[in-house]
Amino acid sequence: MKNNHQKAPLYEALTAYGLKANAVPFDVPGHKFGKAIPTQFKDDVGEAIFKLDVNSMKELDSLSNPTGVIKEAESLAADLFCADHAFFLVNGSTSGVQKMILSTCSDGDKIILPRNIHKSAFNAIILSGAHPIYIDPVIDETSGVSMGVRTNDIKQAIDSHPDAKAIFILHPTYFGYTSDLKAIIDYAHQKDIAVLADQSHGSHFSLHPDFPTSAIALGADMATISMHKTGGSLTQSSILLHNNGIVPFSRVRSTINIFQTSSASYLLLASLDIARKQLALEGKDRFERLLNLVKLAAKKLNKLKGIDVLGSDHLDGDAMHSFDPTKLTINMSAFGMSGFKVYDYFKTHYNIQLELGETHVVLAVVSLGDDETSLNTLVEAFTDFSKTHKLSDKDAVKSVQLQTPEMVYTPRHAFFKPSMLIDLNKSVGMISADSIMVYPPGIPLVVPGEKITERIIKDYEYLNRENNILIGAHHKDDDIYIKVLKP
Numbered sequence: 001m002k003n004n005h006q007k008a009p010l011y012e013a014l015t016a017y018g019l020k021a022n023a024v025p026f027d028v029p030g031h032k033f034g035k036a037i038p039t040q041f042k043d044d045v046g047e048a049i050f051k052l053d054v055n056s057m058k059e060l061d062s063l064s065n066p067t068g069v070i071k072e073a074e075s076l077a078a079d080l081f082c083a084d085h086a087f088f089l090v091n092g093s094t095s096g097v098q099k100m101i102l103s104t105c106s107d108g109d110k111i112i113l114p115r116n117i118h119k120s121a122f123n124a125i126i127l128s129g130a131h132p133i134y135i136d137p138v139i140d141e142t143s144g145v146s147m148g149v150r151t152n153d154i155k156q157a158i159d160s161h162p163d164a165k166a167i168f169i170l171h172p173t174y175f176g177y178t179s180d181l182k183a184i185i186d187y188a189h190q191k192d193i194a195v196l197a198d199q200s201h202g203s204h205f206s207l208h209p210d211f212p213t214s215a216i217a218l219g220a221d222m223a224t225i226s227m228h229k230t231g232g233s234l235t236q237s238s239i240l241l242h243n244n245g246i247v248p249f250s251r252v253r254s255t256i257n258i259f260q261t262s263s264a265s266y267l268l269l270a271s272l273d274i275a276r277k278q279l280a281l282e283g284k285d286r287f288e289r290l291l292n293l294v295k296l297a298a299k300k301l302n303k304l305k306g307i308d309v310l311g312s313d314h315l316d317g318d319a320m321h322s323f324d325p326t327k328l329t330i331n332m333s334a335f336g337m338s339g340f341k342v343y344d345y346f347k348t349h350y351n352i353q354l355e356l357g358e359t360h361v362v363l364a365v366v367s368l369g370d371d372e373t374s375l376n377t378l379v380e381a382f383t384d385f386s387k388t389h390k391l392s393d394k395d396a397v398k399s400v401q402l403q404t405p406e407m408v409y410t411p412r413h414a415f416f417k418p419s420m421l422i423d424l425n426k427s428v429g430m431i432s433a434d435s436i437m438v439y440p441p442g443i444p445l446v447v448p449g450e451k452i453t454e455r456i457i458k459d460y461e462y463l464n465r466e467n468n469i470l471i472g473a474h475h476k477d478d479d480i481y482i483k484v485l486k487p
């Protein structure tokens with residue numbers, strides 16, 4: 001870090017304006033420091049927050065062309081995260097992913113990417129018109145969890161498609177594993193291909209040497225970090241990082257400005273600035289303490305009957321190159337219960353909200369908001385579960401394995417074609433007009449332009465029976481309909 005991180009220029013300017021300046025507002029937002037906010041809302045959450053919900057003006061700078069306090073705050077973030085530039089975002093990492101892909105790919109350009117990406121990347125492919133070249137991620141056999149990609153698979157994809165414009169990599173996966181990003185970057189850069197990292201689940205990577213090295217520090221051209229997930233800022237706030245080189249700064253700036261709201265929330269922006277200050281000043285020590293606690297919790301969980309925590313023992317120097325211990329991926333299939341059911345069970349019986357359930361595992365995300373008490377509560381709940389449940393046939397848990405259906409049209413081409421609703425059971429062989437997924441995590445079973453198979457239908461029906469939140473199909477009474485292209 002080269003800069004003085006004691007400052008939080010945007011946060012300080014906002015609080016000075018909203019809490020102290022007593023300006024008479026004849027601008028928007030029309031609630032005017034909260035006066036028009038419903039009383040019930042103010043009674044429930046307090047008044048101060050509304051005084052900070054203001055709009056762009058000279059002393060608070062402008063997000064689309066920052067020259068003042070936003071520029072200063074973004075420079076400090078770039079310094080902390082070792083990037084040439086940082087751009088604050090207010091529509092989550094969804095917008096970061098979209099802006100990375102649209103900054104590098106135009107209509108018809110090829111992009112190489114693993115299949116286990118988040119829906120935001122598929123949607124960016126629709127927006128840009130890029131042609132996806134999918135790589136199958138490695139699937140861990142015992143847990144069914146999708147990991148990183150093999151470097152050789154990426155190299156082969158590059159050799160077969162040397163005209164690709166970008167490679168998009170999860171760094172890390174939802175479960176905390178990273179591919180060998182440095183090797184991928186080195187190979188891609190030899191061919192002048194940009195490397196874009198979805199580091200949504202790793203905004204904390206730069207803060208402690210026990211975390212995987214951040215994508216930007218490894219030389220990625222762009223990376224999106226969800227500060228709101230693990231960095232201590234408010235939901236929706238995120239940062240796009242950029243390194244000079246293959247992707248011009250001006251292209252990134254104009255792409256951001258196409259999508260960014262002209263009324264970005266200052267609460268979100270200021271929360272990024274003050275979270276950056278906290279990470280810079282206290283991050284290393286706090287993560288050191290947290291890592292000790294989480295490693296101890298993983299050890300205790302692993303000793304419980306029927307419970308297996310995925311960890312660094314899975315590392316293979318390739319598709320599982322490094323691992324973030326704050327992701328507790330817990331395999332419970334020895335109890336003959338799917339992760340989806342375990343996820344619901346923990347909420348109902350222990351009031352524990354897990355991040356997600358998968359076929360064999362549940363995921364508990366640990367962050368700076370955790371301490372000994374919360375981790376003990378988690379361990380106690382799993383201890384109780386393990387004591388009160390009998391081991392069963394783990395093969396009773398069905399596997400839903402990630403698949404890459406045949407692509408008949410590119411996602412964008414299919415998205416704009418005429419479509420119709422059809423009974424799910426009658427859709428085998430037809431071409432999907434929509435993305436269908438379980439949320440979270442939001443990895444689609446099928447995306448627009450892909451052929452629907454019997455297995456997709458069976459998987460969907462199973463996921464539906466397991467009471468998941470499913471996106472993309474239409475349910476009417478007991479019938480399920482899906483949008484397909486008109487023949």
Ligand SMILES: Cc1ncc(COP(=O)(O)O)c(C=O)c1O
Binds near residue numbers: 097118198201
């Ligand atoms: C891997 C990955 N990328 C991108 C996103 C989008 O992030 P956000 O919810 O901040 O828009 C998510 C969200 O969960 C994600 O899991």
